Amino acid sequence: MTKRFSIASVFRHGALVLMCVLAIVPLYWMAISSLKNESEIFTSSIIPLKPTLGNYTYAFTQMPIVRMIVNSFGISIMMTMLQLTTSLLAAYALVRWRFRGKALIFSLLSVTWLIPFQAIMIPNYVLINDMGLNETWLGIVLPFCVSTFAILSLYQSFQSFPGVLIEAACIDGLSDWGILTRLILPNTRSTVASLGIIQFINAWNEYLWPMLVTKKMENAPIQIGLKLFVNSDSNMWGSLMAATTVSCLPILLIYLVLRRQIVDSFIRFGIK
Template identity: 80%
Template structure:
């Protein structure tokens, strides 16, 4: 079948439309369930018979949703900035400097990427607890301030940067800090922005470690608050869906504002 034929175009667009519907249905079901009462929530109706906002009022009364969303923003932004700062310095050192044991360090970094966080979670918890950082934003961020994925990603970007320009900058008397800040970073800012978007999304979705560290609801990110409505006795599905809907709104707004950069970042790092 010719790819330019109308039939092929209709098939391609039909498949894309079906995939979009499959992706949107869970979001629609979440919003739809948040507007239903408890007796109607398990019905298969696509629209609530009597829409109610009682689930939203109950969710806001049970936990500080706004405070927890700001906590999630603070944790995600701080974690992203620290990962970008440490990965920029580490990647530049691995690419720019020649020293004994460089290959060994790069190999160890690559191997640490294969170690799941659950394997080092208990030692990290003991360390954070001994430092007195339990139930704090710094305690949540500290184990994630260095990312092997970020280092390896920027390492590839630094390697593709023309070495002739760096040599010319050295001849002009620029030091390593000026070369990194004034020469390299402005020319690879698209890659840094893509990495920052992915780091922010990963930090926003982090659940297990914040649940282990935080004790008070007002110091927790929004993902921990959602667990409040799921327990062994009674599952408040309507309130859970309403709280989840509210927690998704900030990320949805960010996506609408930066959707092109987000899609480009996933394409960029997916190809890598």
């Protein structure tokens, strides 16, 4: 039995090592390709034979990389804060208040979660275009200011909050805003923080809508800027790898600092 257990353990650890290698190799290849010159970039060498920083110099001169990274952070933070604010208010209203049509509203929210964004993308684009919000942060953020996933997640969390405490707060004369901000929110901050991390990552990885709204590099998030760079100069693969490597560094640093909270967020909400 011990031998069988050890064999199974070896297979499990071997599978984990294989998955780690498959995840790391593309990142490693991207990093070393950014240090290769044009004649070497298509070779199978696993290390740059003649390392050069020329790709980084060219990328920074041809692309507003810092501006695009700032755009990505600004858009992601704005989107996350708006989603958390609207979700907190909506979840609290659904849990705390009793009114006619509450079950219908909850059902409609659940149904909207099943509708893909591509189905409403064109009407959203027409609306944003008519409002003159193209090439702006607000034009990217506005269609995502409400998240059904966040509302339903906080709804489940608020439902488990002891109703006795809420009733005691009402007797003490605390308003609904006070109950939310001074009683419920401090006691559910771990859930809200975990949800915020998930929403930030989703906002950072958003690609299709920002690509539709922004056409200029200086107004685009970093992912769209990289695509525009490929379209403008498709032969400079070394510079593209350099720009991609730089774009990965901020989110990598955030992960290194908050890795425990990020993993806990994935576990809490069952996202892989």
